[in-house]
Amino acid sequence: MVEVYVNDNGIIGLAVSDPLKVEETVVEDGKLLDFNEIKSIYEKSQLEALNHSVMFDSLLTLSEEEAKESQVSHYSFKIDEVSLRYARVTEQNEFEKALLVPVWSFCGSCYDENGKLATEGSFLEINAVDGTVYNAQVGY
Numbered sequence: 001m002v003e004v005y006v007n008d009n010g011i012i013g014l015a016v017s018d019p020l021k022v023e024e025t026v027v028e029d030g031k032l033l034d035f036n037e038i039k040s041i042y043e044k045s046q047l048e049a050l051n052h053s054v055m056f057d058s059l060l061t062l063s064e065e066e067a068k069e070s071q072v073s074h075y076s077f078k079i080d081e082v083s084l085r086y087a088r089v090t091e092q093n094e095f096e097k098a099l100l101v102p103v104w105s106f107c108g109s110c111y112d113e114n115g116k117l118a119t120e121g122s123f124l125e126i127n128a129v130d131g132t133v134y135n136a137q138v139g140y
Contacts, residue, residue: 007119020088026099032084032128038104041131046077046106046124048133075118079108087125087134102128 005013087103109120125134 005119005121012119013121020098020100022100030129032102033131035104037131038126038128041126041133042104042106042124045126045133074113076111076113077108077123078111079106079123081105081107083107084128089127089134101134103134104128 001017003015003017004011005015083105084102085105086100087105088098089101090098103125105122106124106126107120107122110118110123112118126132127134
């Protein structure tokens with residue numbers, strides 16, 4: 001399956017899903033962090049994650065003409081869904097093998113200061129076991 005993310009600026013993201021072959025279970029009956037800990041990590045990490053997000057970068061890549069027209073200088077984010085799911089986490093430069101790791105995914109919408117929808121999707125994913133921020137765009 002291929003998903004293409006598009007906004008007024010064009011294609012802003014691409015997700016490719018393919019079948020996985022599970023070879024072994026590394027941890028059985030693992031413990032997840034308390035959700036209050038996850039919320040605290042989210043609050044500390046949200047701006048840093050957005051600053052390194054392809055999704056957020058696409059908002060800042062307007063042409064000079066578009067930037068002059070819009071005169072938008074701030075955005076607001078509304079998180080309207082938080083879900084626990086599995087993410088395929090790889091090592092850097094190692095795509096062939098990966099771990100399926102439980103992550104908390106914070107999804108929502110981003111609006112410009114005029115209330116116009118700029119983009120939507122998952123803005124931050126946090127590993128539910130160790131609390132590290134997972135970057136879905138690079139896979140680790």
